[in-house]
Amino acid sequence: METQLEDLRQQLDKQCLINQELQRQNKDLEQRLQEKEKLLQELQGQYHELDGPSQRPSNEPEFRKSRAAVISSEPIHETLDIAGTGVKKTVSETSLIVKAIQKNDFLSRLDDEQIAMMVDLLVAFDYSPKDEVIKEGVEGDSMYIVADGELSVTQAGRNLRTLNSGDVFGELAILYNCKRTATVKAMTNVRLWCMERQTYRTIITNKSKKKREQLMGFLKTSRTLKDLNDAQLSKIIDSMDEVKYQDKDVIVREGSEGNTFYIILKGEVLVTKNVNGHQKQIRRMGKGDHFGEQALIREVLRTATCTADGPVTCFSIDKEVFEETIPIEHLELFDDSKVLQETKAPEKSGPSSTLKFKDLLPVLYQEGRHQGDPVTLGVGGFGRVELMTTLVHGKYYAMKRVSKKHIVAKRQEEHMLFEKKILKSIQCDFIVRLHAAFKDTRYIYMVMEFCVGGEIWTKLKEVGRFDEPVAMFCTACVVEAYAYLHKKNIMYRDLKPENLMLDVRGYVKLVDFGFAKEMVRGEKTYSFVGTPEYMAPEIIKNQGHDFAVDFWSLGVLIFELLAGSPPFSSSEPQKIYAKILDGVFKYPPYLSEAAKSIISKLCRPRPGQRLGNTKNGIKDIRHHRWFSSMNWHKLRMCQLDAPTVRLIRKGPCYINFDRFPYDLAKAEEEFSGWDRNF
Known part of the structure; x- marks a missing residue:
């Protein structure tokens, strides 16, 4: 009996060992299967790139495969005098131009006054058959509307389409300085309506500035808001919505609960009160008048009825939004004395560098087809980033x-x-x-800290999309960078995965400050700058922008980290801008409710309503439930274990970077002296 029991025990042990071995083999097979699936996905991606657009579910974004384009701010004279430069047009010409603008994806978003100014300032040009209007690869500064005739559009010698009366082309050039992507030639005698970028920017910028100054003046006449400073009033304007009413529409009704403040921009409003069952007219209000201000600071019932007398346009703000914008208890957003103290506080001086240009040596690739070449970490429109070291200290830069x-x-x-x-x-x-920073006759050089983990962009491309803990950690690092910059009155304006680097511990660092700008609170800047997919609506509309654009781009970043692609994307920039202005998000099904919530709050169309830009500032972002597991103090102290560490590959110091061929060409010398103090 004992012998049989021993045999059974041995058989059981043997079976357990076999089971363990089978489990190990299953795990190996599972891992190999996952690797093959990943390889298959990559191959399918490459096939679809060749064959046409992929057939993915409409609610699941495609992973972004190429680096985002960059648009640098172009100095433009904002005081260009365009008065008296209008060109008279017939009724039929005006009609054709208006229809062309209205059916264009981007231009259709202009308001009536802006369209009228465009119509007035478009200039006519005539072309003969075979004349080239636009040449592929050449920088352009004008957009065109076809008044009459036919034109051909070709790209790399291939016919794309024919343009006829009422078609718009070249409109991207009125936004920023860009190279033409196709050639446009006259096939018949052609007449075109043309507008240059300088003129368009002047129309839009002047309109936005004028409207803002007007609203500021209106707000200053309000008894409730009279003690607020310009920075606070500017925040209120950023939170207000434009609303339109038709003739006889009731805007507020006597006796109803009030929670909205209105400023009349256009039209007239009749104010009536109920006297013995009849509506008695009390007064008539017009442009610049406002009503309902008491509703912003206390629970009140409307004391009169306000009705639109003809079409009326108002700017309005709800009590809930107002309370998020201005702390009502003392109606004061900034303590000026504290701001002044912060400005005067001595800066912590950075470590004094003894680094000399002659001590820097290029690091060379140790293997592969670029073996022996200097290591290039990145290439952009404005130059290259190279990996350097020193003989003495052996540090990398x-x-x-x-x-x-x-x-x-x-x-x-x-x-x-x-x-x-x-x-x-x-x-x-x-x-x-x-x-350290150096210069010679050809280049300027900025010697930066080397982040061995590489770009977040590269990591995102490798894995497709990040899980929430990784995305949350990356975003939290950006929030801390923003908090530091905004306190110093610096807005960043170029957030994207390409500008985020991983250090050796997996902490994320912001790089590339080419688009950063120092701003006084309450002021606006009107430059068209940034990366198309990450641009806030107010930049595209030339309405003037401030720190709020950084919060918009933070929402876009969270979306891209979680989904692998930004929410608004297209191969054509003008389509990206149209999508941004439409503001419709299609969230993939795997995003958590908390993630959707923080994205939607950061990407609110009105800058004054964005999370991070209301009265509690950046604290509201830190307190959002998406960050519920984040220990912000430990993050600031760099005491957290970064979940991003697993993304960093081990090997030569350059292993986490894409490889680029070495550029032997030398830039031309430049002696204008602009860099005298560099």
């Missing part, structure tokens, strides 16, 4: 090298000087450090 000739050609001198100034003064664990 990322050196940004930019052609001075290119900087002058693109009128970016001020931006480069400002980027160096910002980076020199920054002491923040979530922003890359500048160790």
Whole structure:
């Protein structure tokens, strides 16, 4: 009996070992299957790229495969006098132009006054058959509307389409300086209506500034708001919505609960009261008048009825939004004395660098087809970033090298000087450090901290999309960088995965301050700048923008980290802008409710209503439930274990970066002297 029991025990042990071995083999097979699936997905992706658009479910975004394009701010004279430069047009010409604008994806979003100004300022040009209007690859500064005739559109010699009367083309050039993507030639005698970028920008910017000044003046006449400063009033304007009413529409009704404040922009409003069962007219209000201000600060019932007398346009703000914008208890957003103290506080001086240009040596690739070439970490429109080391200390540095000739050609001198100034003064664990800056006759050089983990963009491309803990950690690092910059009155304006780097511990650092700008609170800037997919609506509309654009781009970043692609994307920039202005998000099914909530609150169309830009500032972002598991104090102290560490590959110091061939060409020399103080 004992012998039989022993045999059974041995058989059982043997069976357990076999089961363990089978489980191990199953795991190996599962892992290999996952690897093959990933490879199959990559191959399918490559096939679809060749064959046409992929047939993915409409609610699941495609992973972004290429780096985002960058649009740099172009200095434009905002005081251009366009009065008296209008061109008279017949009724039929005006009708054709208006119809063309209204059916264009981008231009259709202009208001009636802006369209009228465009119609007035378009200039006519005539072309003969075979004349070239636009040449592929050449930078352009004008858009066109076909008045009469036919034109052909070709790309790399291939016919794309024919343009006829009422078609619009080249409209991207009125937004920013870009190269033409196709050639347009006259096939018959052609007449075109043309507008240059400078004229368009002047129309839009002047309109936005005028409207803002007007609203500021109206708000200053309100008894309730009279003690607020310009920065606070500016925040209120940013939170207000434009609403239109038709003739006889009741805007507020006597006796109903009031929770909205109105300013009349256009039209007239009749104010009536109920006297013995009849409506008695009390007064008539017009442009600049406002009503309902008491509803912003206390529970009140409307004391009169306000009715539109003809079409009326108002700017309005609800009590709930107002309370988020201005702390009602003392109606004061900023303590001026504290702001002044902060401004005067001595800066922590950065480590004084003893680094000399002659001590820097390029790091060379040790293997592969680029073996022996200097390591290039990144290539952009404004230069290259190379990996450098020193003989003495053996430390690694990322050196940004930019052609001075290119900087002058693109009128970016001020931006480069400002980027160096910002980076020199920054002491923040979530922003890359500048160790030294040099120049010669061809280039300027900025020697930066080397982040061994590489770009978040590269990691995102490798894995497709991040799980929520990784995305949340990356975003939290950006929030801390923003908090530091905004406190110093610096807006960043170029957030995207390409500008986020991982250090050796997996912490995320913000790089590339070429688009950063110092701003006084309450002021606006009107430059068209940034990365199309990440641009806030107010930049596209030229309405003037401020720190709120950084919160919009934070929402877009969270979406891209979780979904693998930004919410608004297209191969054609004007379609991206149209999608942004429509503001419709299609969330993939796997996004959590908390993730959808923070994205939608950061990407509110009205800048004054965005999370991070209301009365509690950036604290509201930290307190959002998506960050419920984040220990912000430990993050600031760099005491958290970063979930991003697993994304960092081990190997040579450059293993986490894409490889680029070495550029032997030298930039031309440049002697204008703009970099005298660099």
